[in-house]
Amino acid sequence: MADVLSQSQIDALLNSMQNSGADEVAEKPKKPEKEYKKYDFFSPKKYTKDKLKMLSSIYDNYSRIFTSQINGLFRVASEVEVVGVEEQRFYEFGNALNDSDVLTVAEVELPDRSSNPPMLIHISPMLMASMIDRILGGTGTDLTIDMSYTYTDIELALYEKIIKYPVAIMNDVWAGYINVNAKFDYIEENPSMFQGISVDETVVIVMLHISMNEIEGTMNICIPGTLLSNIFEIIDKTKHLAKKNDSILHRNSKEDILESIRESKMDIMAQLGVARLSLDDVYNLHVGDVIDLNKPQDSLVSLFIEGQPWFSGQLGVHNKNVAVKIEDRILESGNDADAEELAV
Secondary structure, three states: OOOOOOHHHHHHHHHHHHHHHHHHHHHOOOOOOOOOOOOOOOOOOOOOHHHHHHHHHHHHHHHHHHHHHHHHHHOOOEEEEEEEEEEEEHHHHHHOOOOOOOEEEEEEEOOOOOOOOOEEEEEOHHHHHHHHHHHOOOOOOOOOOOOOOOOOHHHHHHHHHHHHHHHHHHHHHOOOOOOOEEEEEEEEOOHHHOOOOOOOOEEEEEEEEEEEOOEEEEEEEEEEHHHHHHHHHHHHHHHHHHHHHHHHHHHOHHHHHHHHOOOOOOOEEEEOOOOOOOHHHHHOOOOOOOOOOOOOOOOOEEEEEOOEEEEEEEEEEEOOEEEEEEEEEHHHHOOHHHHHHHHO
16 A cells, blocks of 8 residues: 655645745846847948948058158157047047147048048147157156147147158058048147038047057047048949959950951961972982872862961962962861871
8 A cells, every 4th residue: 555645744845846946946047138239320320341341451551651650750669550440420529529639630632633521630648749759859758748738839830740740641551442642731729619520420530559668649530421432432433443444355355366466477388298208319309200299189288377287278270370279177177187197
């Protein structure tokens, strides 16, 4: 007979089952909530990741050239690297600047002579002050300069002299895609008064990190959306025309080659036959001797063009001149064995 559980044993069994179930629920890990990136429909993104990646590649080359210039100008080991390429509104870039900051305005001329807003460059005061100090013979290691630093008139003159170097690099780094002419225009001492770019216009900010020994700072290049759109449009047109020209050249290459060699002069030889004689027989040949060519009387004559057999024809007379009437083309007939025999 089966054992019968008491009421206390039944209660203990139920409690153990409830506790084990609670432990399983407690130990079950919670799924992390999936995070979604907010999209601003009032200011949609204008440039694709491929375009921004191309800009990052261009300014990677820019940073390498700028590193060499800093090493040569200031006799200091430096490093310049691109830390980011971001698309934003111009007012976001302007709001991040202080009233004491200095902006460099650079005009950019494109091949289509279109009117474009200028490009802006901003360098952190600590970094620029270190460069100016090194030009004047100092060590350039003052770490007490902050973002509220105000430049003197002499420092502004040296600022203008220094900033012309990174502006001139623009022409070299863009040369692989488009011929641009970037040149220094002026220095804007009050960023809030600059009105060359609309506050709502889309801009692309290229952020560079520059280190000169213990001095570190940032350099931001602001490229207006209008300028950038015109640049990309010209690049796309250039690529399209290049592909079209390549296809045209590829399609007409055969005709061009034939046209270029059409007036070339070539030797054509009619071969009646082939005979093999010993040197003694050739030595004893006289006028009136007959050489057997081992061919029937009405057999076809082979025509050789620059030593290669091309045609076979019938020997005859045309306007009282010996002539050959072409009957067949040897290469088209596919009779390679006959062609080799004729060439012997």
